[in-house]
Each structure stands twice: as structure tokens, then as C-alpha cells.
Amino acid sequence: MLSVKGLCKSFEGTEVLKGIDINVDKGDVIAVLGPSGSGKTTLLRCMNFLEEADSGSMVFDGKEYSFANVSKKEIGELRKKTGFVFQNYNLFANKTALQNVTEGLMIARKIPKAEAERIGRQALLKVGMSDRCDYYPSQLSGGQQQRVAIARAMASEPEIIYFDEPTSALDPELTGEVLAVMKSLADEGMTMIVVTHEMEFAKNVSNKVIFMENGVVVESGSSRDIFESPKEERTREFLRMTDF
């Protein structure tokens, strides 16, 4: 469904991504693991064009896009087929929970208000936030905000959702509620790429794991293989460090 080939990205001369290849099939839940600074966030941001990659290409739905010269229109098209969940939620501060979900439907996709609100309420129901439709982000806890952000990302029925450490800004008690929502999304067959430090999630929810370090994919494969018989010494070391 989606593949990335030879993605390279430098910041001011420092190469942060050194030729990343990724293959995503429909329904995959891919956990991206790796030490801090390995380029996980940058990878997701490049894939959604929040960062401009230097080279490489991406095939999405059979259509090829070159990172170095992709048009604004193509970026817009691609973004409408994807969802993005940020580490620090990034809910629209001037919009209520419901408006946060309906905004992209009404403005970007021209769905009529009544229909957008129906979809929005349903999405909020799914993440267990239907009793907070009219709350502003500042009135919600971190876990609640992240659940609204997930509702926002999934409401437009994207083909894939990118998650950048969706739980690392949360207290341990709140982490669970967000992971539960993500698990139910995965169970429904949503395709997801999840940058995470939650090993439990990577092991039990995701079906594939990508281990990154220093801007390269060190090892990738099915979750079982990576956790039970990692081939690379670095992967083993990383898993040992995180107690898995």
C-alpha cells in the first residue's frame, strides 16, 4: 500500500536519515523503535511532508512521489489520505473537542456541517470522549486530549495514521487509556505506523517492528521475530536495555 525508498534527510549538513526503506501493507501496525535522536520523528515528518526530505521516493496507492520534487497539490492529496497524531497532541486551542474533529472534514473535505458533526460525535464516542464534545483542549487532561487527537486523525477515514510517541507526554495512568484506543483501532484493521517507547505495545499490538539507529533501519521484521530472535547485536542490546 505504501513504500518508501532511499529517504535521505539532513539538517544543516548533518545527515539524520541515511536512505530509509519501508514497506507497509494494508492493515499493518508497525512499531518504530530506536534510541533518542535516531531519526524516528524526522522519518514520520518527512513522510507527511512536514519536513522536506532531500531525496528518495514514496509509492502510495500505486502512485509514485519523489520527495525532492513533489507538488503542493500532491502533498495536499496525500495528507488527506493520512492522519497524524503528535506527541504533544496539537489540538486546535480555539476549537472544542468536536470542532477539532470536524474542522478537517468541513474545511478540507467540504463535508456539510451536520454530516461532519455526526461523524465527529461518532469518532469521539469511539475514543470514549463523547461526554466532552464541547470542552476546549485546555479543559481536558493530557490523555483526553490525545484521545481527541486520535479521533481527529481517524474521523476522515485515512488509509494510514502516523503516531509520533503518542503516549510519552502522558503520566503512566493516562498512557493506558490512549494505548487502549490505539489497540482498538488496530483491531479494526487501521494501518498504523507508531513511533513508540511502549515495548508492550510493540510486542503485542503491532505486527511489524522497525528498529532504527543513527538514521538507518538496523533491523525490521515481524514483531515476533524481532522480540524473540533479533538478528542484529544492536537490536538485542536495545531490547535488553529496555528489559525485553
Place this chain on the structure above:
Amino acid sequence: MENRILEIFMESFPNILLPGLTVTIPLTAVSFIFALIIATVTALVQFADIRILKQIARFYIWVIRGTPLLVQLFVVFYGLPNVGILIDPLPAAVLVFSINEGAYCAETIRAALESVPKGQMEAGLCVGMSWLQTVRRIILPQALRTAFPTLSNSLIAMVKDTSLAANITVTEMFMTTQRIVARTYEPLILYIEVGLIYLIFCTVLTKLQSVGEKRLGYYGRKVR
């Protein structure tokens, strides 16, 4: 003696207040609305980082903030006729006040736009909105809310600055007062009186500002 002063005060009060209501306030209101439009556009082209427009914006702000308002009024009203451009006093005042205030408010709004966290724009793009849609629906509303107190401040300053329009023959409150002084030779009481009326206007605006701030709210956060 006391009686005469009281009499002049009472008698002149409606005469000074009237041009206040019919000239000072409309002049301020109209100029400020134009100023906000100019300021928003000027701030946005800088925020959007459109090369040439940004340079024009910086040049405009540089010139306007670097020269006295009174000089700007004189250039437009007494200077431009030299090149065949004659503008009536009131439109000339509106023009100068709008352009002048626009430069200051542009900086206020630009700073407010830049204070909106970057993630708000990224989230807008990620839900499929365009840059412009995100600015219009998400960034600008938040920025204007942030800018509101400072813009109110500018508005209050502008009410008083309109007295400079007397210099280009606009018969606003201050010029009317000067005329009454010329007739009665009571500068002390009359200038205090006009000052009081400005004070009343500004007090009303200050009240409106705090009502406005409460009404705008802070997205559900309680303001006390």
C-alpha cells in the same frame, strides 16, 4: 469670577462634546478599522514569508514608525497639493491615521501570529487543510485574541492622537476648544475641560476592553 468660569465650562461643554461625537469618534473608528485591515495584511505577508511583499512590508513599517505622525499629516495635506493631489482635511486625516496606526498594529499582529505554537499549523496541514485555511481558521483567531489587549491600547492612544488633526484644519474637539479659548481667554479651564472629555472617551474604551477580553474568553480557561 467663579461664576463666570463655571458658566463658560457649562456652556462650552456641549459645544466641545459635539465635535467629539461627530468627528473625533468617527475619525478614530474608521481609521482604526482601516488600520486593522492594513495591519492584518502586512502581518500576514510577513508571516507567510513572501519575499518581495515582506520587503515592502518592512519598508512601510520602517518609514512610518520612523517619522512623526504630525509630519505625515503635513506631507499629505500641505505637501501633496504640490504634485496636484488635493485631499480634503477629513479624508486626509483618515488616510494618515490608518496608514500610521496600521504600521504599529502590524507589528502587534505579527508578534501574535508568531506566538501561536508551530504545532497548530502542522496539525492544520495534517488534517488536510491548506496553509491559508489553517491561518484563517486556527492561527489568526488565536493571534487576534493574543493581540487584543495591545490593539486596545493602540486604539486608546489613537483617540488622543486625533487631536493632531486640528493642524490640518479638521474641526475636531481640540480645534473647537482652541476657538472657544480665542473668544473667551480662558485657556486653563477649557483645555482641562477638553482633556476631561478625552479621559471620558478613553475610560469607556478601557471598560469595553475588559468586557471584550472577558467575552473573548480564553478557550474555556477561566479569566478573572
